Amino acid sequence: MSLDLTQFHEIFFEESFEALDAMEAALLKLSAGEVDAELINTIFRVAHSIKGGAATFAFNEVAGFTHVLETLLDQLRAGKRQVRPEIVDVLLRSGDAMRAMLVATQRKDAIDSASVAKLRAELERIMSESSTAAVPASAAKSATPSPGQAAANAPAPIPGWRIKFVPGPDLLRHGNDPLRILRELATLGNLRVSADAGGIPPLNDLDPEVCRLRWNLEVQGEIDRAAVHAVFEWAESECELTIERIGGEPASTHVVAAATVQTPAAAPASAPAPEASTRSANPDGGSIRVSIEKIDELLNSVGELVITQSVLSQLAAPLEGREAGELRSALAQLERHMRALQESVMRVRMLPISFVFNRFPRLVRDLGQRLGKKIELKVTGDTTELDKTVLEKIGDPLVHLVRNSIDHGIEMPDVRTAAGKSDHGTISLHAYHKGGNVIVEVSDDGGGLRKDKILKKALERGLVANETELSEERILNLIFAPGFSTADVVSDVSGRGVGMDVVRRNINELGGHIQIFSKEGEGSTIRIRLPLTLAILDGQLARVGKEVYVVPIVSIVETIQVTRERVCAVANGGQVFRLRDDYLPIVRLHELFDIEPDYIDLLDGLLMIVEADGKRVGLFVDELMSQQQVVIKSLETNFKQVTGLAGATMLGDGRVALILDIPGVITRFQAPEERGLAKPQAA
């Protein structure tokens, strides 16, 4: 049996990306002035692990670059070099380079060797600088021994570490090669190796993928224990490892140093170690990685079950008699279990929003520095969970909003001081659950949106008519118009006016909603409401002729019966309905989708008032049916994208019902003359 290492590539990439996130977070703390040995160790360990893994999989460019980075980190760790902003900056960029290299390797693309070489040269330049900036305490001591120490000129034991390394049965299979480990150990200091081949059975009985060799090692030199430990980091859950200081240690501190790192008892070499003992030593033992495709398959199966259960309930409904009652009771129980199962599966897809929020400390730091602004980022509610698909799609819009806040929102320190504010601006990211939705708010305490400026720009661009009187909310919403920007200077950060409309469209495509609040001089808040998931939907069934449509309940404001006196005809041949102080366009679904309705007269049917993007319309339907949770089947995947339709679902009677996409319905309705806010508005 030969071992195909490529099967471990994806795990390596995933773990490396996570490790790089941790490295970036630690570097940002360092840049904030929090110099802590453990932080540097964390960063070092990331570089070291990635280097080891990359070398194992022969990703030589990654391994080579990371080796240089690791050398610099080692100097920082040993106190030979002081952490300073320039170094943190280079380290952050090195993290980016490693990520880019890994992405390129993962996609089998070419690595941008020129950029890597440039960064490598920067790292080497830093390392070549004299390291007088900081003399580590330990080095200072050894260079100028105190009189007391000088007296102690008795030969001291050679410093270093004694290591007992007994590989477990799966070490080789998982790509951890002792040869690589020993090679790395040899880079730390003078390495003495004593191999024990006594565990090797006759060739005929030897499983070539199980390591039966074991080693007693001594690595000599002034070496940090963590460095020795880091060499075994990838293998430690699959071996018996004892690391102790050469010459023994006084006092209890070294009891810790000499502690067995992993797997307290080695399994007999002749028998494979019980799987459980290896697993229990694994820090990831509490979770497993499962591909999203598998979860989606599971979710799809659950969706089919929900439909089947719905069919059964419908079939049982007209039945009568004692058995029918029992059947319905059992079906009700089935429905409860189905809902619980569905929720459980949905939860598997949920991830904390920190996956998205984690990128912002870096963004705020880099951009703030570039623009010369002092900005503090506050994050709350980052454990709020969202469906993975929603999370993936919310990232870019949020980046845009935060960049806008940094560029346009937060003022320069002198402006802030002059306005009586602290010279440090604050950007807050806040996530929380509300009514079956997740709310994400991006706030800043900057200058706020200038309504006069927005209105002026909108008039210039013909987005609003001169005589139009707009509410404050409508004025603020103008910033979502395509191509709208009030920025005086267009920068590469923002100000080109290609963004907020895309942000709103992306949010709408997710079934979400965006609102803006701003107070001049005090700051702005953008509030995004997102559905917990894109896979299921609470819908209201509405019938038009023989067709049944699902209207997302979240979009429905109310449903009313039309009275003649409230309906008015308008110039373009359409009709509007007066609802309290508002006039709402009437959208006849049968006209929109070209189907035969039961009723043409508004008085015979019902008007569902629905809202999207701040616009409200009345949907004219024949009748309302039940409300139910529906499993969304993509139209795009199974057919093609249709404006006004978000997908389809299967009803209990086996019929397919189309799910309305309310923003799309409004767009479709307005299509002939829609475009631009100067036209008469829906609400």
Next chain:
Amino acid sequence: MKVTRKKSRSKAAVPRHVRAVPARAAAIAPAPVSLPAPELAAVPAPAPEAARLVRVVLGTSCTIQEASAVRAHLLAQAAQSGPYEIDGASVEHVDTAGVQLIVAFALDCLEKGVAYKWSGRSAVLEKAIELLGLGPLLEYPA
């Protein structure tokens, strides 16, 4: 270096000097060598002076990925009466799994009292053996 014999290898350890080709080996006709896997190098026709030895030629790659094939090759060679001559001059890639197989082969030879010697080792193989602390066991030149 410590070589502790396993129970399965319960015979007394064979002193290293027995690796000298035993006299009876001179009478052993050269055995043909078959190669089970493409990564194992072709065996050149035995030179007259090496005619008594079974040549075990290691291919360019002796890693865990070829471990099964290398093991099969070594077993096939071991099935022939030694002494053996191991040629590791072509090895370009090697890992612990590969070296361990060579060690197992060498230990089998020691146990059977059959001699083996190296005809060559590539720098890569040499370095791997040294790093793994197996130099004394796989002594070279023999």
